[in-house]
Amino acid sequence: MNGKHPFHDGERAVQARAGETATADRHLAMVGDEVIGGARPFIASQGMVALGNTDAAGRPWASLMFGAPGFAHTADGQFITVDMPASRRDATDPLWAGIRPGADLGMLFIELGTRRRYRVNGTVVRDDGAGIEVMVREAYPNCPKYIQRRVLRTLCHGGADAQSAAGTAFAGSVDGIIRAADTLFIATRHAEAGADVSHRGGEAGFIQRIDAHTLRIPDYPGNSLFNTWGNLAVDPHAGLCIPDFTHGRLLQLTGTATLLFDEEDAAGATGGTRRFITFHLTEWTLRDAMPRAEWTYLDASPFNPPANP
Template identity: 60%
Template sequence: MSDMAFHDGERKVQALAGETAIANRNVAMLSDTVIGGARPFIAKQSMAVLASTDAEGAMWASVVFGEPGFLHTHDGRSITIDVAREDRDAADPIWHNMTAGADVGMLFIELSSRRRYRVNGTVLRIDARGAEVAIHEAYPNCPKYIQRRQLHQLEEPRRPAREVAEGTVLRGGVTDIVARADTLFVASRHAEAGADASHRGGRPGFVKLVDERTLRIPDYPGNSMFNTLGNIEADGRAGICILDFNGGQVLQLTGTAAVLTDQDDPRGETGGTRRFWEFTVNRWILRALPCTMEWQYVDASPFNPVA
């Protein structure tokens, strides 16, 4: 079963890390349905992270919002996303990318409790009411590296047009958002396994700007399955989404990524793995969040490396 569950990219990174045996044990978490206990968890969320691919093959990570209940699954075999057409942010690539038959990765994450659940699937329906995604793979993730935040206020979607900035290099205020980030979301994809959405977190500054188009991100110890890095190893296209919690903005970047193993790490930035990944920006979009939200920072993850 484990050989069927992992693709070639995941197997390669597992072997390089010497963690194949651990991955084989952890594969038992995988399911083709959402387990019963996770269904009410999904239904109470007010946000979800979605990974999608645009018409040119670029990967995008998006965050969609709604009142609790806008995400739900009745039988655990598909997930419904109730975002009406008039409430969608046209500047977010997700609403152009979600076509019938398209791969979608979904991450349901509750920052206040450090709980998260990953689901990968295929779009069954997209219409004026919302979308339905058939589940291919579902599994829980551990609470590591999540900074706790409490969402106190989620207002109705804004109707007026919002200012959107775009670019291809990282300068000015965009670099400030990256430098302050302690939370980001990653979109990646494998030709056969489909799209995947995942979380990365650390102390502010854990994302390093190498130059105007390159980010360097440490890879901390995890579940040893290497879904994200395996996808990057096999494909290379990736997307990043950074929420600017204080500024009420979201920064989305698309580009390519590469896995770096056995790197010098004198400051212990990787938590002992000596792994990084570098992201090369092809395009970015900066826009206001579609709702007015008030986030209260609670505390940092105790698992964050000190460096």
């Protein structure tokens, strides 16, 4: 892929429906087929990366991976190496079931404390006991909007011993994590364009729980590329990852999504777009994925629309 590549049909359809085709075309120039030189030190300085892929059943999963700064790095911008030995991999993380040579992988390097993020989509070319290597297919920066600032103060690296639970309905602690969340990551996939993972954020409570199996997520004004929405327009399967920064847990959901346009939004929950994603749950897993991480919350994004009542 390069800065001149065409959008796929799903992206084009959503851009047209939203009336943002011209804006998307202007922003396409920032998309390249390798990591630009200025972003390579940024990737190497990160201790966290969001990932998205699909399992053997075609279900998308999003997850977070942690390591000492430098655990992810790229020398030439064409391949990204992630140093993650087998001893530190959490076998209960459904994301690992989809990591194998030839498989798609979406990556989002995001520094919450500075609201910087850089998105990379590619293909796994190596998976061994030392880590994985990803061939870059597309890479581009994202704007800093809707990121709640947090700083990762400490992170101790233990073994792959996280406790986990699973279910098929929102209840108990899972329900509480959703209601308090101000950050999520969403994984989608297109058969030709591959896997993608994107950030969504807002005021605590911006994810609306409709019932025990359904969520509604507002879609705020963004870069107009509509990568996530374009993928969902073609393939409705989606995976969500919701971090519980207070208790060190990671809630991962897989299911399907419905795109809603021109919805009633008197409270301004979408920031004026009147677009929502309705997420229909198939399965969730809750893991103690960050028990040794210590976060300090700084402030909310000044761009956040009001949360759903």
